[in-house]
Amino acid sequence: MSTVLCVAAVLAFSINLRAGIVSLGPVLGQVRDTLKVSTSAAGVFTALPGFAFAVMGWCTVPLARRIGLSPALLTGGTMILTGLAARPFLNNYWPFLLLTGLAVCGIAVGNVLLPAWIQSHAVQNQRLLLMTIYTTVIGLSASVGPLSAMWFGDENSWRAVLGVWAIPAAILVCVWLVVCLRIGSGDLPHPTSAHSSASEQSMWSSPTAVAMLVFFSLQSAGFYTQIGWLPQLMMDRGVEHSTASVALIVLGFMGVIGGVIMPTVVARIRNITPLAISITLLTMTGWVGLLWNTAAAPLLWAVLLGLGGFSFPLALALLSARTRSPLVTARLSGFVQPYGYLVAGAVPLVVGVLYSAVGSWTLILSLLLALGSIQLLASTRCARNVTIDKELELRATAHSSHMAI
Template sequence: MTTDPGAAPEPAASAPSSGSASSPLRSRTAARTIGFGLAVAAVVFIAFSLRPGATALGPVLAEISASLGIDGSVAGIITALPGLLFGLVGFVAVSLGRRAGLSLSIALSLIIVVLGLLLRPVADSFWVFVPLTALALAGMAVGNVLVPAWIKRHGGTRTVALMTLYSMFLTVGGSAGSGLAAPLAEVAGSTVSIPADGWRWSLGFWGLVAVVPLVLWLVVARRTGHDFPGAPPQALPDRPLRTSPTAVFLMLLFGLQSMNAYVQFGWLPQMYRDAGLEPNLAGGLLSVVAALGVIGGLVMPTVIDRSRTLAPWMIGFGAMTTSGWVGMLLAPAEAGLLWAVLLGLGGFAFPTAIALIPARSRSPHVTARLSGFVQPYGYLVAALGPFGVGLIHAATGSWTPVLILLACSGVLMGLAGLRVSGRVFVDDEIAARQ
């Protein structure tokens, strides 16, 4: 992330086109109405709430399947939902932000998250559980796309600090969702009349947690008003982002890492359980993977800001991801912690890709469009992974072909990362193709 024009507030560079609801004066007013303390609280709590609704599924997937009568191939649909919904709904997130403003759109998305997460535990069939899960994930998808753009818009000189908090707590939330799912289900199962329904209470807990960021973002939205950034002069950034190689390869990096992440969230605990480990231990090893991502979220925005090239990091991320999956193939139970650590370190690519969205764009307007390009397409790539894993495992009864393909994906991820490792701006690439 550069400390040049891209990291400072740019009301002058964000002058609106005709009919825009944003203006230079409005930009400065909006920026002043958000104190740093409120910005930190809003970013931290929404980041914490954008993942547990998805990551809590994997550790209790067997219990959900047994309770709702779901077989292995259908369970693959549930594990694919996060990537699929994050992708499809992500396409409309920027349009929603343009109409309602970034802050209000994020607040509205959190209402959907809370409703979906609180209602799905009462589902008594697959046909009710899946739509409610999809509802919650749709709300998360809007937050995924718009929060990085919001940080670029309101962060000013503290953009790096806010992106660090966002990346870190995004992973903290994911780790908490996976690490607490089985223990919460076990505790709930010991206190309710139907122990097998402990997973319902475990999943419902995250709906209550999401109420906190909802309240905060309603306050933020009231203070900012319509805060979608206007297009820079000459409207060059409105050219298709597919004309920018950096945007395309950043999307591939994001998609391949997200695919690995959602396979881990959805299937890694089951891989460990099939290797003979207890459910709580399997969920704990997944939490190790996710917890290491907290460190990645803490350090990578600063690394990006200060490094001329990220090439060594990208090679390392790919190598460690490949090594972790190869280890799961050879000795999943005997050295399970080692493979979890390697996969977790390879997962540093996720906060890196997130932080590169504002770091590889100069204006908030381009940041919003880049986020709306990288994440939706990336998550569609990601959705293929968990669904494919479910189909392949159901067809073969073995994890071997799955693990070989995942190891290859680590190589591809490293190659995509190399292309975005230098200090190149999407704005400049688009302008050069006029």
């Protein structure tokens, strides 16, 4: 497949992986008033992505094995388009919730399968380019999504704010229709007989896969805690509202930079263990700064946390860097991301409960530092230059030998 079509396919899907979700936040109050629901009922929309990502993460790989990677991604894109295009016309809570869930489930399909599609269809010199586009544009999608709230100003603007993101979703479906016509359905190859037993081994039997699960989970939990609670934490500790808002912008900007840099770093550096450790230590240093004296240098702490956020594109790049076959890449992605997003949703919830119960950030920041220590240990394992395919093959061989005895 041509480089132009590969780039268009990855770009079209990546720009839709966050914008349709984050665009809801700035107009959530308007949506709540229109739907005539309580704040807690509207709050379900904020929890929906994490749980939908988890559930669909477990369902997506079986779907791709049945119908193929490209048709499964086209299906996900169609779900995104249907949800984003239809929900602005609704005035009832449950249909709106179901269509939002449909769009989020389509996004989850892309989260899991796009790295495997790149592994399957990109030649060696294309993979770095496509992974860089993927990791960068995800961050860009998260950054530009809320901007649609600034483009429309009338009192019922939420319909336009949300509906405008159906346009890139429509482009996504058109591009992936072309991809499917070019490729067909059989683009997730079944394992060869030599590796079939390895491909069926549980990901829990691979130490590197488990380490990547822990690493992805804890870095995601830290990021979503920052997005949800950093402004409140800073303001409670003497930082002005405007500065706390700038801190969030810094986090988003650093996420885009990390998306550009990390795939190249992972591809070019043989031993990335020092890098993975350094990134985690930067996050922990940011937490320490907030714990020590938040108001002393709030934007410095935000920069440190943003640099630590390079762990997200690092984790995405490792999905393909630590696997050989597209099937194992898809299985690894479907193993790491569902559990990771469950943890990412649970930790900010726990932070909210502790904040309500204690009213102090000292205990919470200490907890986040403890989680950072666990992430540090996981980073040393998942950064090792090994392939998960090999670990699964060794596990399968050992199992066969045991059965023979």
